[in-house]
Amino acid sequence: MELRKNSGxxxxxxxxxxxxxxxxxLLLPLVYIVITALSKGIDTYISSxxxxxxxKAAWLTIQATLWAVLVNTIFGIAAAWCLTKFAFKGKKIIxxxxxxxxxxxxxxxxxxxxLTFGRQSFLYPILxxxxxxxxxxxxxIILATIFVTxxxxxxxxxxxxxxxxxxxxxxxxxxGAGTFTIFRKVTLPHIKWALLYGIVLxxxxxxxxxxxxxxxxxxxxxxxxxxxLYIELLYQGYDFTGAFAASSILVILAVVVLVLxxxxxxxxxxxxxxxx
Amino acid sequence: MNRxxxxxxxxxxxxxxxxxTITILSLVVLIPLCSLAVFTxxxxxxxxxxxxxxxxxxxxxxxxxxxxxxxxxxxxxxGFIMAWVLxxxxxxxxxxxxxxxxxxxxxxxxxxGISLTHLTTTNGWVGKLFYEAFGIRxxxxxxxxxxxxxxIGIPFVVRSVQPVLEKMxxxxxxxxxxxxxxxxxxxxxxxFPELLPxxxxxxxxxxxxxxxxxxxxxxIAGNTPYETEIAPLLIMSELQEFDYAAATSIALVMLAIxxxxxxxxxxxxxxxxxxxxxxx
Amino acid sequence: xxxxxxxxxxxxxxxxYGDFHASKDINIRIPKGKxxxxxGPSGSGKTTILRMIAGLEHPDSGEILIxxxxxxxxxxxxxxxxxxxxxxxxxxYMTVYDNIAFGLRVKKTxxxxxxxxxxxxxxxxxxxxxxxxxxSQLSGGQxxxxxxxxxxxxxxxxxxxxxxxxxxxxxxxLELRTWLRDMITRIGITSIFVTHDQNEAIEVADEIIVTxxxxxxxxxxxxxxxxxxxxxxxxxxxxxxxxxxxxDRFQYFEERGKESAAILRPExxxxxxxxxNVQYSKSAEEGVVEDIIFRGSxxxxxxxxxxxLLSAIRSINDPDIQVGETVDVFIHRLFVIDGEKVTxxxxxxxxxxxxxx
Numbered sequence: 001m002e003l004r005k006n007s008g009x010x011x012x013x014x015x016x017x018x019x020x021x022x023x024x025x026l027l028l029p030l031v032y033i034v035i036t037a038l039s040k041g042i043d044t045y046i047s048s049x050x051x052x053x054x055x056k057a058a059w060l061t062i063q064a065t066l067w068a069v070l071v072n073t074i075f076g077i078a079a080a081w082c083l084t085k086f087a088f089k090g091k092k093i094i095x096x097x098x099x100x101x102x103x104x105x106x107x108x109x110x111x112x113x114x115l116t117f118g119r120q121s122f123l124y125p126i127l128x129x130x131x132x133x134x135x136x137x138x139x140x141i142i143l144a145t146i147f148v149t150x151x152x153x154x155x156x157x158x159x160x161x162x163x164x165x166x167x168x169x170x171x172x173x174x175x176g177a178g179t180f181t182i183f184r185k186v187t188l189p190h191i192k193w194a195l196l197y198g199i200v201l202x203x204x205x206x207x208x209x210x211x212x213x214x215x216x217x218x219x220x221x222x223x224x225x226x227x228x229l230y231i232e233l234l235y236q237g238y239d240f241t242g243a244f245a246a247s248s249i250l251v252i253l254a255v256v257v258l259v260l261x262x263x264x265x266x267x268x269x270x271x272x273x274x275x276x
Numbered sequence: 277m278n279r280x281x282x283x284x285x286x287x288x289x290x291x292x293x294x295x296x297t298i299t300i301l302s303l304v305v306l307i308p309l310c311s312l313a314v315f316t317x318x319x320x321x322x323x324x325x326x327x328x329x330x331x332x333x334x335x336x337x338x339x340x341x342x343x344x345x346x347x348x349x350x351x352x353x354x355g356f357i358m359a360w361v362l363x364x365x366x367x368x369x370x371x372x373x374x375x376x377x378x379x380x381x382x383x384x385x386x387x388x389g390i391s392l393t394h395l396t397t398t399n400g401w402v403g404k405l406f407y408e409a410f411g412i413r414x415x416x417x418x419x420x421x422x423x424x425x426x427x428i429g430i431p432f433v434v435r436s437v438q439p440v441l442e443k444m445x446x447x448x449x450x451x452x453x454x455x456x457x458x459x460x461x462x463x464x465x466x467x468f469p470e471l472l473p474x475x476x477x478x479x480x481x482x483x484x485x486x487x488x489x490x491x492x493x494x495x496i497a498g499n500t501p502y503e504t505e506i507a508p509l510l511i512m513s514e515l516q517e518f519d520y521a522a523a524t525s526i527a528l529v530m531l532a533i534x535x536x537x538x539x540x541x542x543x544x545x546x547x548x549x550x551x552x553x554x555x556x
Numbered sequence: 557x558x559x560x561x562x563x564x565x566x567x568x569x570x571x572x573y574g575d576f577h578a579s580k581d582i583n584i585r586i587p588k589g590k591x592x593x594x595x596g597p598s599g600s601g602k603t604t605i606l607r608m609i610a611g612l613e614h615p616d617s618g619e620i621l622i623x624x625x626x627x628x629x630x631x632x633x634x635x636x637x638x639x640x641x642x643x644x645x646x647x648x649y650m651t652v653y654d655n656i657a658f659g660l661r662v663k664k665t666x667x668x669x670x671x672x673x674x675x676x677x678x679x680x681x682x683x684x685x686x687x688x689x690x691x692s693q694l695s696g697g698q699x700x701x702x703x704x705x706x707x708x709x710x711x712x713x714x715x716x717x718x719x720x721x722x723x724x725x726x727x728x729x730l731e732l733r734t735w736l737r738d739m740i741t742r743i744g745i746t747s748i749f750v751t752h753d754q755n756e757a758i759e760v761a762d763e764i765i766v767t768x769x770x771x772x773x774x775x776x777x778x779x780x781x782x783x784x785x786x787x788x789x790x791x792x793x794x795x796x797x798x799x800x801x802x803x804d805r806f807q808y809f810e811e812r813g814k815e816s817a818a819i820l821r822p823e824x825x826x827x828x829x830x831x832x833n834v835q836y837s838k839s840a841e842e843g844v845v846e847d848i849i850f851r852g853s854x855x856x857x858x859x860x861x862x863x864x865l866l867s868a869i870r871s872i873n874d875p876d877i878q879v880g881e882t883v884d885v886f887i888h889r890l891f892v893i894d895g896e897k898v899t900x901x902x903x904x905x906x907x908x909x910x911x912x913x
Contacts, residue, residue: 011365018361018373021354024402025427026379029391032401036394071300078296086290094297097305103534105488107508108527111515116311120520123311146304167645169287170612175659175710176633179289185658189649201381208384210491211508215515228386228491235390235495244394247387254382261382262375275648275692286612286632 036244048245057230064145065206076153084161101150110215136218144212156198193268204257327525340507344486347425355433385491416498429482436478480541563588569618580770593761601770638707640717646691653687659710677705717749808904825868828884839905840884
């Protein structure tokens, strides 16, 4: 280990550089939000975040996030199981399509949903006949949120399942166990932490999505405004304290996510070491 | 039917998991992509060319690409240094730094956007400092856009390089040292080539993500046409005017650019891996 | 082997993986209660055969029969099979107890019976007291025993083992071989195991099926394979083999046919100091010792004869031989290879002398 022990000036230069860089780019904006949110006193802060539109926006954000987590968890488990436990043609294409949503600009994600469900689409008259409105309404927001977080859970599960192999499942199947028994007793314990980790990442991204949701939302205050859209609205109305107060809720959630992430990573690693 | 049975694995649940995967994938990704394709096919070619060559659109592409490239380069350098510091050195607060690197993933882009904007206007804490000391404006300039893109791109390079550096066998370096290589030679000839694929992949991911970024940029950009108007914003304004044809045309070019960037990465990875396995 | 005694049977089995022809017209019969080894180099298709019997893979054509019934369409879990995986595939997130109980729980056995069965098996494998441990807290040998117990728990009719000793240290491996053999003999279960190690197969199995390049080369008891190899591959693969060119230059082997090559084994060669043995010295040839290797319990003598470097074994109690010494070399017999045919040839002087005596 001699080589790696380098306590020369270079080490401290690099550490200082990193600390300054991260302080400027990450910590300062974070702290600034909290300070600005509280700048007009705690009462203003509380009344800002308990504003009826703020609460409604927060509720819509929670709804969209829950839907995204639900759909992507089901999808993530199914896709990871199907792609890692079976041999079939077309695996590569499927995983390319799964990863596609994160490489597409959120605005373009919004655009393709507008093209799919908007007035010019052949689906529009059908859905309209059933009284279903998707774009500029809550379903559009939920769809956009699912889309931008689409691969988050499967991407965490696939490497774990690939590393684990198929022996244990084969052994269980040979003894006559059914799909759900195998999944619950054999597979799930392996992916438990990765799954929780994926859910945390999915939650974080879902509640903060702005671009795609912005395209699909009708920007109706109290109806189709999520928390990030509500923040934009306040900011553009020069209500900076209000905007930063609403932001501070998301900052707290972001910090919670970071802490959870570290905890889950730690727990998962520990369990991996035990059952290696 | 007979063929299907022969391919069947003993592990149950293929039908269920495959069915769920394809159904959800179709609803969320494939059908919307098809409608993009269908809509594209209906565009008139001359109109498409006219839209994407409008000076304002061209300048939008240029603003997006140039700022994203600079931000990705800054992140490549800083990300590499951060990964190095986090893997190779021990110092108080290391755990904390490792933890907050993920912040740009966790913090909503719009929140980051308004915070960075407010900090860097000529009245903001940082903006005032730079304006009064050097006469440099940050917010509402391309510099501001670059800053926002650096923010969102921070985790990409660190998180690509870090695991590779962690797994790197110390024996390589020891072998090089024993053979008489000095620290600098060892770094450039032994360590760096091993990390290059991860660095390239982190860089291209950050680059691709930055080009399409909207939430954190839209506040700090100021959105002055020809100056600080990014391509995603152009799509947004066409959409608000319900000009779907123009929005789609601009988006198609952006998709092509993203595709090219990711292909460059794929090619670079295959060249590097071929070189490594070819020598072995 | 007659038709009615075979318990597991494969008829004209073919299996492809893409372009790779993994099993080429495999025909196998395994009698009830026997311990059979599938022996072959890696890539010879032995594991594929095992996995097809288990229902983990499906043949492209041909029939698999268990107890006289075609089981091609019977799922692996209903074939009455216990399977021990190469890596054991113990459920890493279950205790030893839960691992062994798994197959019984799936079959909805009452918990009281499960408890009895598990403790019976734990006693059988000599692992009492480890019930609450996780697989990662066991030694390699213990893991193998637990995998064995887990496979046996639901009372299978056939036990299949994929390279059961591959993942174990050399020393424990020898111990486990004897253990496994005793265990299987005691239970009397029809067992098939895959191995690439000829010593393992010879020591453990009642019968060996030698595979190569997707084909079955020969089936027989260890001694049959050893004394009467059917194909050149078996000659080379079983035992130590020394290829010899120009074997017709050896004395008393002059009657050469069309055969192109011959193979010797160290135990087919005797080496004597000049004048040490009168019986053979008359018909022995002179060779020069090039190397002597100490093998612990005996010596390996390398001697040059008609341009071939031969290896022979000599007891450490025999008179000392030096490198460079000219010695008497007597070859008792050898295998000659003619295309795909193998025949044993004896030293003709043996016949003549026996006539004299």
